[in-house]
Amino acid sequence: MTKYLFLLLSAISFSLSAQTTNEGKAILEPVTRLFTGMNLGDSAMVHTAFTKQVSMASIFKDKNGNPAIRYESSLDAFLKAVGTPHDQAWNEPIWDVKVEQDGNMAQVWARYAFYLGKTFSHCGVDAFQLFKGADGQWKIFSLADTRQKEGCQVPPQVSVMFK
Numbered sequence: 799m800t801k802y803l804f805l806l807l808s809a810i811s812f813s814l815s816a817q818t819t820n821e822g823k824a825i826l827e828p829v830t831r832l833f834t835g836m837n838l839g840d841s842a843m844v845h846t847a848f849t850k851q852v853s854m855a856s857i858f859k860d861k862n863g864n865p866a867i868r869y870e871s872s873l874d875a876f877l878k879a880v881g882t883p884h885d886q887a888w889n890e891p892i893w894d895v896k897v898e899q900d901g902n903m904a905q906v907w908a909r910y911a912f913y914l915g916k917t918f919s920h921c922g923v924d925a926f927q928l929f930k931g932a933d934g935q936w937k938i939f940s941l942a943d944t945r946q947k948e949g950c951q952v953p954p955q956v957s958v959m960f961k
Contacts, residue, residue, distance in 0.1 A: 822897050825904045825936050829892075829926055832938065836888045841881030848873055849929055849939040857922075858945040886915030891956045892924065902930040910943070911952045916960045921950035 828847035835843030854870035870876055880888070892908040899905075906926040912919045922944035928936045 821899065825897050825899060825928055826895070826906065828928065828936055828938050829906055829908075829924075833890050833892070836880055836890060839880060839883065839887070841877040844880050845873075845877055847938055849931075849937045852938065853940040853942075855942045856945055857942065884914075886917070889913040889915070889960070890924075891959065893953055893956060904928040904930070904936065911950060911956060913960050918950075918952075918957075918960065920945045920947050921952060922946055 832844055832847040835841070835845075835847070852873045854873070854876060856868045856870075858866055858868070860866040890910050890912050892910045895906065895908040897904060897906050904927075906924070906928065908924050909921070910924050911921045925940075925942045926938050927940035929939045930936050
């Protein structure tokens with residue numbers, strides 16, 4: 799495990815400490831697995847965090863400053879990007895994690911910063927929708943995020959990890 803993965807998991811653990819119930823921790827487990835797999839470049843690990851059918855979208859401003867939405871064509875495209883060797887690890891620490899649940903559906907809302915190695919790329923909010931299947935396992939069926947490069951308020955305990 800890389801030093802950055804340990805720091806990433808520490809930041810996630812810090813964020814998760816607010817989730818005191820066992821079910822809350824179970825809901826967050828696939829989110830943690832997603833970010834761990836992204837950091838390691840392990841597309842098989844990332845794949846296990848998702849249901850078979852997934853919706854993925856990013857909200858951002860286009861080059862003219864207009865609001866835009868981009869849908870990921872498929873989970874396969876995302877998995878290929880994760881698993882394709884890259885020079886720097888993908889680090890996505892999260893904080894201000896909020897979990898809501900009703901029966902077999904849950905939502906996780908968290909602020910994040912994305913780093914390529916130690917280099918800041920962008921920040922925003924991740925919004926996960928999760929489903930608890932008959933096997934009792936939570937899986938992500940929808941993921942949307944916002945993306946911005948300016949106006950990010952990354953907590954000091956997160957930004958210091960990448961100095």
